[in-house]
Amino acid sequence: MIFAELPLTECDGAILAHSQRVGADMFRKGRVLTEADIAALRMAGLAHVTVAKLEADDVAENAAAQQLAEALAAGDPHLTLDPAFAGRVNIHAASAGVLALDVAAIDALNALDEAVTLATLPPFAAMVPGQMAATIKIIPYAVPRALLDRALARIRAASCPLLRLHPYRKRRIALIQTELPGLKSSVLEKTERVTGERLAAMGQAAPIATRCAHNSDALAAAIAGARAAQAEMILIIGASAISDRRDVIPAAITHEGGAVDHFGMPVDPGNLLLLAHIDGNTAASSSPSPSSPSSVSPAARARSSSMAATGCCSACWRGSRLAPPTSAPWASAVCWPKSRAARSRARRAPQHPPRRRSPPSCSQPAAPAAWEATSCCSISAASRSWPMFWTPSPRRALPRSSW
Known part of the structure; x- marks a missing residue:
């Protein structure tokens, strides 16, 4: 992926790296620039903007996050996925139950590369329907296909799913x-x-x-x-x-x-x-x-x-x-x-x-x-009184919680 400040003439189809006010409008970061956008930027007096341009072997952040989230959920009927947005896919509980994690495998995934992050609730968190259990986030605007393939292979090679939801069983x-x-x-x-x-x-x-x-x-x-x-x-x-x-x-x-x-x-x-x-x-x-x-x-x-x-x-x-x-x-x-x-x-x-x-x-x-x-x-740590997510790896994507 190319990340640089480029002249507007080279920005067609590029991803805007930083939000930019254009007259009365605001172009948000992550926007894919069109010819009309470039004309508007030029009318606003800009000659260069900072953009990201995907190369042939890159996978866009949303596509990468979606593939990883689908591999993580692995068809678990008790987990649901949000649509990918801004390189993030949130994973929610579909029913009440207990969240089980393979902490070592999550550590390994987070240690793979700084571009790929998985944050979760702590192991054995008590879940209610609709509660967020985990979030997968791609940090840059794209990742190399080789890195995505390694991450997917690591998820699929785990002896058990990295995260799964066990619904409560009724008892007398x-x-x-x-x-x-x-x-x-x-x-x-x-x-x-x-x-x-x-x-x-x-x-x-x-x-x-x-x-x-x-x-x-x-x-x-x-x-x-x-x-x-x-x-x-x-x-x-x-x-x-x-x-x-x-x-x-x-x-x-x-x-x-x-x-x-x-x-x-x-x-x-x-x-x-x-x-x-x-x-x-x-x-x-x-x-x-x-x-x-x-x-x-x-x-x-x-x-x-x-x-x-x-x-x-x-x-x-x-x-x-x-x-x-x-x-x-x-x-x-x-x-x-x-x-x-x-x-x-x-x-x-x-x-x-x-x-x-x-x-x-x-x-x-x-x-x-x-x-x-x-x-x-x-x-x-999932109380409303404390930061919601905890990631077991040394590199934490969200606020730290001490046990």
């Missing part, structure tokens, strides 16, 4: 809340309502809701009842924090023949999330995790539990998006507190990073396999 879900004296019923009712709303956002039916006393025998009976109702996933909201694998909630799970997969998550508050399974079905328990449980009111403990009820850790509660793998369809997509007072407390929390800068650290980049199987192990 039970919600069990344990109670202690002094815990208001209105708090439990709100927990049930909020949990139902979050599940509905992912296409799930209202959960089978039950309550029981906060002791292992009563909880074991409630778990048995949920299993008898053929629940495929059981969400347990504890009235008191889990302190040990032998505490009330894990004891009730093991009493019913279950096994604890993981207790504790690298988030604060929200450390005390517990994940377990019984005969292949998932049980997730959330308890509040204050530094001093005795100093927190029952209502505050229940509120913290309710926000983690669908897999939402504290970072999710404070305004980000939590994104589990597809085997955890109960995870919430957006969990920003609804009340003004709760939002105010979240903003004032000292451990929360400033909004619009970087999301909280919800997890380690390399999560244990047990987490990836059943839990919410990744945090997404």
Whole structure:
């Protein structure tokens, strides 16, 4: 591609490199100049303009971006493509689900050449229909055919698609809340309502809701009842924090023949999330995790539990998006507190990073396999409060987000 300031006599069919006012009109950059355009430029007193001229082996930016986007989507019915414009094609989610990425392959594609860039949401981002999942952008006005062929070959040679959307799978879900004296019923009712709303956002039916006393025998009976109702996933909201694998909630799970997969998550508050399974079905328990449980009111403990009820850790509660793998369809997509007072407390929390800068650290980049199987192990920067896109390669096409 030729990029230079040329006399108007050599600009027929060239691409205008910079926007140029011509009388009352504005010729935008990227405009392909015609004879009439050149005459208008000459009438405006210009003799030279900066243009790009494609050579025989060049592919125009829009055509290159379209080919790359089509290769990336690879016929995935859950992804849609925008028409190419200004060298960019945006890729959107066609249905609600979880975005899966081949980060190493994306790194390799972005490292191929500075002319080709792919920016995405973080891995395991919770998607809603119409949300942008990725954008492919050709930086110059054209790329050599050989470079485009190498990029396409790299995409097609990957062992799995660079990006794909896994729609949520419907599950029969039970919600069990344990109670202690002094815990208001209105708090439990709100927990049930909020949990139902979050599940509905992912296409799930209202959960089978039950309550029981906060002791292992009563909880074991409630778990048995949920299993008898053929629940495929059981969400347990504890009235008191889990302190040990032998505490009330894990004891009730093991009493019913279950096994604890993981207790504790690298988030604060929200450390005390517990994940377990019984005969292949998932049980997730959330308890509040204050530094001093005795100093927190029952209502505050229940509120913290309710926000983690669908897999939402504290970072999710404070305004980000939590994104589990597809085997955890109960995870919430957006969990920003609804009340003004709760939002105010979240903003004032000292451990929360400033909004619009970087999301909280919800997890380690390399999560244990047990987490990836059943839990919410990744945090997404896709909140409206933070920059939308994150690119795993060192060269970032859009604002950086730190995990």
